[in-house]
Amino acid sequence: MSTIERLPLSVDHIPEAKRSVYDAEPILSARNLVITFGRVIGLDGVDLDLYRGEVLAVIGDNGAGKSTLIKCLTGAYQQDTGDVFLEGQPVSFKRPQDAREAGIETVYQQLAVIPALDIASNLYLAREERRPGPLGSVLRMLDKKGMKERAGDSVQKLGIQTIQNMGQAVETLSGGQRQAVAVARAAAFGSRVVVLDEPTAALGVKESGMVLDMVKQLRDSGLAVILISHNMPHVWEAADRIHIQRLGGCAGVITPQSHDMGEGVAIMTGATQLAS
Amino acid sequence: MTTTSTPPQTIETTASHDGLLERIKSMQSVWILGVLVVIVAVFGALSPTTFLTAGNITNIAQNVSIWAVLAVGMTFVIITSGIDLSVGSVLVVSSVVAAKSMDAMGGQGWSTALIGLVLAVIVGLGWGILNGFLVAKAKVPPLIVTLGTLSVALGIAQIITGGLDIRAAPDVLQDNIGYGRLAGIPAITIIALIVVVVGGIVLHRTRFGRYTYAIGSNEVSARRVGINVDRKLIQIYALSGLLAGFAGILSLAQYGTTTIAGQSLTNLNVIAAVVIGGTSIFGGQGSMFGSMVGLFIPAVLQSGFVIIGVSPYWQTVAVGTILIAAVYVDQQRRAAATRGKGVSTA
Numbered sequence: 001m002s003t004i005e006r007l008p009l010s011v012d013h014i015p016e017a018k019r020s021v022y023d024a025e026p027i028l029s030a031r032n033l034v035i036t037f038g039r040v041i042g043l044d045g046v047d048l049d050l051y052r053g054e055v056l057a058v059i060g061d062n063g064a065g066k067s068t069l070i071k072c073l074t075g076a077y078q079q080d081t082g083d084v085f086l087e088g089q090p091v092s093f094k095r096p097q098d099a100r101e102a103g104i105e106t107v108y109q110q111l112a113v114i115p116a117l118d119i120a121s122n123l124y125l126a127r128e129e130r131r132p133g134p135l136g137s138v139l140r141m142l143d144k145k146g147m148k149e150r151a152g153d154s155v156q157k158l159g160i161q162t163i164q165n166m167g168q169a170v171e172t173l174s175g176g177q178r179q180a181v182a183v184a185r186a187a188a189f190g191s192r193v194v195v196l197d198e199p200t201a202a203l204g205v206k207e208s209g210m211v212l213d214m215v216k217q218l219r220d221s222g223l224a225v226i227l228i229s230h231n232m233p234h235v236w237e238a239a240d241r242i243h244i245q246r247l248g249g250c251a252g253v254i255t256p257q258s259h260d261m262g263e264g265v266a267i268m269t270g271a272t273q274l275a276s
Numbered sequence: 277m278t279t280t281s282t283p284p285q286t287i288e289t290t291a292s293h294d295g296l297l298e299r300i301k302s303m304q305s306v307w308i309l310g311v312l313v314v315i316v317a318v319f320g321a322l323s324p325t326t327f328l329t330a331g332n333i334t335n336i337a338q339n340v341s342i343w344a345v346l347a348v349g350m351t352f353v354i355i356t357s358g359i360d361l362s363v364g365s366v367l368v369v370s371s372v373v374a375a376k377s378m379d380a381m382g383g384q385g386w387s388t389a390l391i392g393l394v395l396a397v398i399v400g401l402g403w404g405i406l407n408g409f410l411v412a413k414a415k416v417p418p419l420i421v422t423l424g425t426l427s428v429a430l431g432i433a434q435i436i437t438g439g440l441d442i443r444a445a446p447d448v449l450q451d452n453i454g455y456g457r458l459a460g461i462p463a464i465t466i467i468a469l470i471v472v473v474v475g476g477i478v479l480h481r482t483r484f485g486r487y488t489y490a491i492g493s494n495e496v497s498a499r500r501v502g503i504n505v506d507r508k509l510i511q512i513y514a515l516s517g518l519l520a521g522f523a524g525i526l527s528l529a530q531y532g533t534t535t536i537a538g539q540s541l542t543n544l545n546v547i548a549a550v551v552i553g554g555t556s557i558f559g560g561q562g563s564m565f566g567s568m569v570g571l572f573i574p575a576v577l578q579s580g581f582v583i584i585g586v587s588p589y590w591q592t593v594a595v596g597t598i599l600i601a602a603v604y605v606d607q608q609r610r611a612a613a614t615r616g617k618g619v620s621t622a
Contacts, residue, residue, distance in 0.1 A: 097502065112500040116493035116560030121486060126502040128483045141481040171493075 004029055004085055007049045013258035018240060021053040025088060027224045028104070028193050033072055033082035042068040043079065044248040050193065055215060055225045057235040059268055060245030066228055069245060070195055073226075074106045075099035086192075105186035106195040109202075113182050115171035119163055120144075120151035122170055123185050154188040159217035162210050176207030180214055187218055194218060195226040200234050212238045232261045244268050305554045305566035308602060312573055319580035326583045334462060340575045341468035342367075342530065344568065345523040346546045348475035349404075349516030351567045354550055355479075356492040356512055357559025358411060358418035363520040364542035365429035366403045370396040370524030371534045372433040372442060379444035389449040393525045400521015401514055403429055408513030412506040418513075426543065433536055441536055445528040453529035464526055471519065476564035488512060492559025548595060549574065552602045556610070573598060 007029075009022055026049040035042040043065050050056050060066045071077040073084060075093030083090050086102055093099040096106070113122050124147045130136030131143040148166045155163060162180045163173070170181055179199055186194050196215065200208040208231075215238050219225050229235050235242060236256045244251040244267050251267050252274030259267070266272040319327045326332065346363045353360045374392035381388050403425060410421040445454070456463035479485035487508050490498040499505050527535055553570025555562025577591045 108500075110496070110500075112497040114490045114493045114497055114560075116489050117486070125486075125490060128486065130483075139477065139481075140483065141477065142483060142486065144481070 007047055013255040021051050024052060026050055027052050027087055029085040031083050033079045035077060035079045041248050046250050050224045052224050053219055053222055054240040055219045055227055055238050057227045057239035057242045059235055059242060061268060064245040065248045066245050074104055074195055103190060103192035105191045107182045107186045109198045111178055111182040113170050113178055118167050118169050119181055120148040120166040122181050123151040155184050158184055158187050158221055160184050160214050175203050176210045179211050183214060187223060193224045197228045200231055236261055246270060305563055305569055308552060308554060309569050312569055315576055322584050327580060336575045336579050337465045338462040340571045341464045342523050342526050343546050343571055344468040345471050345519050347550055347567045347571055348471055349519040350546050350550045351555055351562055351564055352488055352512045353516050354555045355488050355559060355562045360516045361422040361543045362425040362429055363546060364539035365426045366400050366517055366520035367524045367527060368536050368539050369429040369433040370399040370521035371528045372436050373399045374525055375442040375444045375528055375534050378446055379442060384447040386448050389446045396525040397518055397521045401518040404514035404517015408510030411513060412509035441533045443533045445532050449529040450532050464530055472568060479564050489560055548599050552599055556606055
């Protein structure tokens, strides 16, 4: 059914238990993405495969094209040439909303949460549900209770334990918990791919651990997760595979088992090259 | 004594009242309602036979009715972290246009009154849309926009009338709305109450209301989740203008004349009431219930001082003091909230 060849995968370096993840077809693929900004080459023919149930980390120096790659995948930028496939079907996102509607949600560093509203309201923001009957259709009243219950259910289904009371205002939450709200918002409602941009950037050690646990739980619940991070220990802890961007191209895909952090950074900076 | 010391058991309430009770608990409405109760109790004790009579209470309710209509719109505007200084002037210009038109038509019946009502509301709506457009699209700060339209609207009202009030409200309007009573309650109060209840439902129970909070709390996030912030802001300022226009016709009904010179402090009084009631000038916080409590404090003080024989000029002193105290408490509460104090972080 698929019109695209899968990228070669070094299964040897993937733990036995995780190998079944890679039997299925990739959920999201990019082939030969090229984007230029005037005379600057943003992406220079990048390929990527993302599978359900894995965390694919994207690392790279500043200007290596991490964000550009992600923005092409999530509709914020449009590539000049190259193709993006979602479940084998070619897709072209004109706006971030297109990607969101297709099930690709992005959580940016600047969290899209509303401090004054409670957790349930934040999860349902811009997709509120009305009450059944005339109260909803005529008076346009919202189904607050139902939304609160369903918000609790979906958070539980995602395995996010750090947020419990759906009626709590987000401004009373810690940074990690706010992150959890933003991630829950992105991961709920039938999302298939969740892109996390530096989710641990502004957090302390304990909070970071919490967020990384949450990332793993998302993966275990069957979502495909792209994790962009500058923090190598976090990447090596949470990622199943690591896509290394360098100078607009992909310098290679490694796993935490195949390479240690020092080797990964060496590839990232060009000190060593990945034998392919 | 801060709001955070309210017992936490209100979280575990029955579902139907859950939202309301929680909101009341978390807002400073409770605190300020306490202040209102104390004021009423003091006046009641000092002058039980005059103050706590049905007549006096009705009188107070009637006095706040027009401000209540304005306060509904103002609550929405301030929750978006905006401000609408133009309400008093928009009220005046709406009532001037309505009075002038009704005068020209010459009738004293309902048809004339209805046309006056429609005109007043349309004029108010127009000013509101102008405010909203300038705030949302032209990105001029709301304080400046509405300060400007305050001046322009008042000027236009004076140009139309040559500065002289028009004494022309149809009899049906004055008899039924202005002086009319339903089961002993002034008709104007009932009308205001309906506006307040509908406004409260829209604010607390609908998408429109929720987005109002979202915009005030974090406009960037609101945009990012896909809320059309510009359109919502225009709608919210339009609502405030529309209600000011409606208040214009109510004012005509109550006083039988346009009140060109009499509304210069209306905007500040309404803003003070809304802020006293716990709506944060920084946006994202507030309730319709609180605004109504905030409206009654000045009115009760005014009435009470007159009755017990204290110079009513003390009213403005007291209201100003309460205003500052209310915002101080709000600030403390916000600071505590951002530190995550007083709330269990599960």
